Amino acid sequence: xxxxxxxxxxxxxxxxxxxxxxxxxxxxxxxxxxxxxxxxxxxxxxxxxxxxxxxxxxxxxxxxxxxxxxxxxxxxxxxxxxxxxxxxxxxxxxxxxxxxxxxxxxxxxxxxxxxxxxxxxxxxxxxxxxxxxxxxxxxxxxxxxxxxxxxxxxxxxxxxxxxxxxxxxxxxxxxxxxxxxxxxxxxxxxxxxxxxxxxxxxxxxxxxxxxxxxxxxxxxxxxxxxxxxxxxxxxxxxxxxxxxxxxxxxxxxxxxxxxxxxxxxxxxxxxxxxxxxxxxxxxxxxxxxxxxxxxxxxxxxxxxxxxxxxxxxxxxxxxxxxxxxxxxxxxxxxxxxxxxxxxxxxxxxxxxxxxxxxxxxxxxxxxxxxxxxxxxxxxxxxxxxxxxxxxxxxxxxxxxxxxxxxxxxxxxxxxxxxxxxxxxxxxxxxxxxxxxxx
Numbered sequence: 001x002x003x004x005x006x007x008x009x010x011x012x013x014x015x016x017x018x019x020x021x022x023x024x025x026x027x028x029x030x031x032x033x034x035x036x037x038x039x040x041x042x043x044x045x046x047x048x049x050x051x052x053x054x055x056x057x058x059x060x061x062x063x064x065x066x067x068x069x070x071x072x073x074x075x076x077x078x079x080x081x082x083x084x085x086x087x088x089x090x091x092x093x094x095x096x097x098x099x100x101x102x103x104x105x106x107x108x109x110x111x112x113x114x115x116x117x118x119x120x121x122x123x124x125x126x127x128x129x130x131x132x133x134x135x136x137x138x139x140x141x142x143x144x145x146x147x148x149x150x151x152x153x154x155x156x157x158x159x160x161x162x163x164x165x166x167x168x169x170x171x172x173x174x175x176x177x178x179x180x181x182x183x184x185x186x187x188x189x190x191x192x193x194x195x196x197x198x199x200x201x202x203x204x205x206x207x208x209x210x211x212x213x214x215x216x217x218x219x220x221x222x223x224x225x226x227x228x229x230x231x232x233x234x235x236x237x238x239x240x241x242x243x244x245x246x247x248x249x250x251x252x253x254x255x256x257x258x259x260x261x262x263x264x265x266x267x268x269x270x271x272x273x274x275x276x277x278x279x280x281x282x283x284x285x286x287x288x289x290x291x292x293x294x295x296x297x298x299x300x301x302x303x304x305x306x307x308x309x310x311x312x313x314x315x316x317x318x319x320x321x322x323x324x325x326x327x328x329x330x331x332x333x334x335x336x337x338x339x340x341x342x343x344x345x346x347x348x349x350x351x352x353x354x355x356x357x358x359x360x361x362x363x364x365x366x367x368x369x370x371x372x373x374x375x376x377x378x379x380x381x382x383x384x385x386x387x388x389x390x391x392x393x394x395x396x397x398x399x400x401x402x403x404x405x406x407x408x409x410x411x412x413x414x415x416x417x418x419x420x421x422x423x424x425x426x427x428x429x430x431x432x433x434x435x436x437x438x
Contacts, residue, residue, distance in 0.1 A: 035132045038098075039125045043113075044106065045097045046121040047128040049090060050135055052150040053081070055202075057157045057169070057218075059194075063093060063105065065152055065216070066120045071105040077194055081202055082146060091142030098138065108348065115399065117346065117392030127212075148206040152214040155199055155225040159218040161248050161288035163274075164416065165317060165353050171218065173288060181419055199225055207232060216246040221259055234265060242268040246313065248286065249273035252297050260304040269305075272313035272343060273298075277320045278327050284427045285319050287420065298336050311385070312337060316393050317347040318357050318409070321366050322430045325373045328386065339380035344389025346396045352409040355393065356402040359433075363397050370394050410435055 031039075038045045046064075054062045059077030061084045062069070073093070074084030084090065096103045102110065109119035131149065138144050159171040168175035179185055213229070220226045233241055243266055252259050263269045275294065276285050283289045301310065312331065314324055324344075331337045347354055358366065370390045378387055413424045413435065425432045 031129075031132070035135075038100075038135075039129050039132060042097075042100045043110075044100050044102050045125070046106070046109075047124045047131065047135075048120075048150070049094050049097065050138070050144055051128055051131060051147060052124075052152065053085065053148065055153040057154050063090065064120055064124075065214070066108045067105045068107060073105075076202065085146045086143040093142070094135075094138055094144060095142040098135065111348075112346075112392070115346070115392050115395040116388075117396070118388055146206075148209055149211040150214070151203065151206070151210060151212075152216070153199070153203065154217060155196075156223055157218045158222055159248070160222065160250060161219065161286050163286040164284070164319065165315065165347060165350060177419075196225060200228065203229065204232075207236065207238070210238070210241050212242040212244065214244045214246070219248055219251065220245060221247055221251050221254065227254055227257070230262060239266045240268070241266070242270070245269075245271045247271065247273060248289070249275065249294055249297055250289065252300070258304070260301050260308075263308050264305045268309075270309040270311075271301075272311055274315065275312045275327075276314050276317075277323050278330060280427050281320065281323055284422060284424075295336070302336070310337065311341040311343050313343045313345060314389075315345045315347050316355065316389075317353045318355055318431070318434070319353065319428065321355060321358065321362075322369065323428075325369055328373070328377075339377050340385045342386040342389070344386065344393055346389075346393055350412075351402065352405045352412060354402065354405075355397050356400050357405045357409055357434075358397070359403055360401070362433075367394050367397055406434065 039047075048064050052064060054065050054067065055076050056062065056069075056072075059075045060069075060072035061074045061076050062072055067073075071089075073089035074087045076084060079087070093103050093105065106121070109121040112119040113122070128149065131147075134144070134147055157168070157170055157172050157175065159173055162171055162174040162177050166174055168178045207229075210233075215221075215226055217223065230243075233239070243263070249271075263271075273294075274286065276282060279291050282291050282294070298310070301308070312328075314320070314327070316324060320327075328342050331342075332339050351357075355363075355366070370393060374387050374390050416422070417424055425435060
């Protein structure tokens with residue numbers, strides 16, 4: 001049976017070793033027609049509910065990081081892992097997927113696919129296609145044995161940044177700022193099980209079965225739990241586990257240890273650095289950024305572990321709509337990334353920062369900018385990571401008109417400019433007309 005669809009590259013995995021490993025697993029696997037159709041033709045099936053769980057800092061658990069945050073499948077503070085894994089919500093989700101029925105919690109992936117963007121559902125079905133036989137062990141009520149291949153546990157909201165589009169639940173720095181602004185007490189650091197030891201007790205039984213770990217936060221490279229898990233993997237000789245990071249790329253040392261030296265110990269490491277712009281624009285969007293340090297970190301990484309997969313994971317929004325092409329071009333020209341080492345995430349929320357708030361004339365200008373850029377980079381973007389991202393952004397821009405949110409945009413910009421002593425108009429002269437009417 002043709003496995004072409006399943007063996008294509010994905011936004012997170014560009015290195016040849018991973019592709020070769022996945023290709024080998026796929027070639028060795030005999031797919032039934034039913035399995036193959038689920039993986040390639042179904043609009044709602046996803047491998048993750050059979051292999052993966054996403055735990056958030058407040059204890060809420062989700063089938064993945066793209067799931068609707070308003071619809072948790074359980075809470076890891078109140079229930080054991082096993083109770084959440086085979087709770088009513090997870091069981092019903094599996095049944096829906098096997099019957100190719102939509103689920104409310106999965107709507108973000110549906111929206112991305114509608115805009116021709118690559119979704120986590122697509123990616124997971126390709127990356128874990130070799131494990132599709134696990135679905136055959138699904139019980140009549142939708143329950144399944146806990147075969148955890150892939151962990152995504154957000155141990156803490158510990159973070160040294162307070163990005164404009166973020167909030168206190170994702171960042172301890174944001175929480176401190178919010179507490180000061182509104183005279184309240186938001187959680188500064190919040191552990192999934194209430195303590196570091198309980199966190200470890202929840203994770204430890206599944207370490208030997210892991211194929212893949214996604215580290216995010218907060219800022220994962222600052223977290224003790226991240227380093228404890230890394231050390232345990234090294235102790236057990238599990239250097240074949242794929243490590244994936246979402247990091248602001250500001251802190252690369254922890255207690256005199258250099259993460260670049262540690263990454264050399266593992267076969268597969270993929271680092272998505274949350275970088276949306278250069279210079280003053282970067283420092284405005286992601287407060288806490290020192291741009292010169294970011295550049296130095298990338299140069300050091302190229303020196304110490306040049307084969308580790310690295311890509312700029314840019315969150316595309318109104319603030320960087322015009323600048324993102326310049327950023328991409330500049331880093332390629334400087335030799336800091338290859339053309340394909342650029343992954344575009346289209347911001348979903350807060351709504352007042354989305355691309356869709358742009359007036360029609362600005363939308364048309366941005367669309368033309370991205371179309372010209374796609375034409376320029378296509379030849380060097382052999383895995384289409386960057387091209388597909390910009391194409392998806394164009395489709396997203398055309399979806400709806402949300403200029404009704406411009407008053408809210410202006411309100412938020414003014415509020416945080418005043419508190420942070422920043423100046424939107426000076427930093428983003430190309431967007432100054434958005435503030436008309438303030």
